[in-house]
Amino acid sequence: MTRVWRLGCARQSLVLASQNMRCPEVVYWGAPLPEEEDLTAVAVAHQADVTGGMLDAHPDLSLCPEAARSFPGQPGMVVRGTDGAALMPKFKLRDVAKTAHGLHVICDDVTLGLVYEAYIELDPETHVIAMRAQLTAQAPLHLHWLAAPVMPAPPQSDSMIDVAGRWCGEFQLNRTDWAAGIRYRENRTGRTGHEHFPGLIVPCRGATNTGGEVYAFHYGWSGGHRMIAEELPDGRRQIQFGHATRMETAAATTFSTATLYAVYAADGLNGCAVSFQRHLRDRVVQWPKSARPRPVHYNCWEAVYFDHDLEKLRDIATRAAALGAERFVLDDGWFGRRDDDTSSLSDWEVDPRKYPEGLAPLINHVHGEGMGFGIWFEPEMVNPDSDIHRAHPDWALGAEDQILGRHQKALNMALPEVRDFLFARISALLVAHPIDYIKWDHNRVLPMPDAAQTRGSYALIDRLRQDFPQVEIESCASGGGRIDFGILARTQRVWLSDSNDALERLRMQHDAALFLPSAVTGSHVGPRRCHTSGRILDIEFRAWVAAQRHMGFEMDPRELTEHEAAVLRDVTGWWKENRDWLYAADILRLDSADAAVIAEQQMDRDARRFVVFAGRSTTSAQIAPRPLRLTRLDPFARYRISLRNRASASHLSRAPLALKEHDLTLSGTALMAQGIRLPWSFPQSMWVVEGQRIDT
């Protein structure tokens, strides 16, 4: 007997089938099927032939593939009893309930006393499928592995893209060819990590940023994940995501995965990227006041580091406000005796040596300059050289002789007393002062992966958010070490990278846009000579790269020349004029014909307004610039395009190029098929082209 279910939206259909009451499997995922499609026929047509040297039928690639049913690849679940005996579940379908936009699948194994549930929801507007799995047992058991509902990967794909990175080099895309066996990513660092952003993109043959079929996945969890992309001996492919293995350290009767977000698109990597961007911004992030525009930040870290001096900070705040900043973030160094990174983490009391009258004089000054006030914490951490560690050495996570990270240990967030202590210290400051922002850092990996630690962190943030709903939080972990939809369900911004090098940022922002919208992606204008790369970059380039995302400044404004300050004011003014629509714009990665040019088009939902940022990372192989094709315009509409920073054309751009002289009006077809010709430019520079649809 075959039972079938269908989920769908304008973009895609997802069909599940169960044979003889076994756990359902995805038998179709792709372009929308006609309404009247016979789903049983789809399920039957899904079956592949068998030949010699094989079993007589293909074991199901179900939502939770079962070893006990001869599944030839990685199973969806690995469990043991408390006596150590391996349990080999064999599930029977009990029920499939329809929910508002999805299905709730319930299977059980009565012999072992196990219930497996899968929740699958398809958002009809963002087109994102959100899925999670849950296991309930009658008696406590040990969980080694539980996959979120398992999805097939398309056979017509040659390679997959996943994400690696490092400090100051986040979001590096890896392309790996499919081959027999497993592409296995496992993050055992206990946090999302620079090294392991939990995302996977599976483009079908020939797909680009702007065209072709693509499948994409993201696992929304901050404790470290495991990904399996496996090609089975019979040629089928499966994608599994879950927590890193064995990070549930205690026997229990209920286990859940985090949410796996998945999407299919027929219009290139951008189709998936836009879905993730919108879903994150409009569904996952909880904005304190939705109507509030994103304020321009000033962060003092690279200006003063630990050297806090009230007069200096007041002067910096005044200058930052004059440049256009609207929120001042006091970074590390204000508490304990924190004169460098060797001490005081967890001593969350204002340092009276640096602030004899407390923080009020600085906060009042910042408010007087019309800015909001934000402050840095690194709540999950403790330095051995701190009053708290001396008083409660048992609060630290891991062995006493563990290797430290930045001279610090993590606190054991599973302990309620640790969470209560942190809540008390953080809330004391938030009650005492009008603070509307926390930069929440996490600067080391954990001594071992432990799901209870991540749940403890989430619980603390949730409690603070409940009591201080107006306070926004930025997720930072030495830059982009904790970026995922799990942390972003409780925070509003990520610090993408500690690299303020605009050249490095240009590339990182481009690749991070596969998952992240502009609204949450912090980007700051750094010092003239970048502190992490040593590179000296022009102020215009630095300013425009920051203006591509949620803009801010992080240099010492006292270093700015008059020219630099004028450029910053100009670009910041542009950003403020445009931020209301940019907030909700889609970031579309362009297929640049020139490898030296990294370009994107940010466009409003109605395709009436767009801005193209074309960043030149280096000199080109060919001598004249190649045209840049735009995307997703109405082919028959006309658009006026304008080179916003045409005054910056260098003397080496010698032709009377149209865009240098005046605006141009062209059809969507011309802009997409022929593209735009930008002036010759120096490496490490950015062209900014504004476009507006003209109604006739």
Ligand code: GLA
């Ligand atoms: C981390 C962050 C930085 C800064 C420092 C402060 O490295 O990524 O932005 O806040 O900590 O110590």
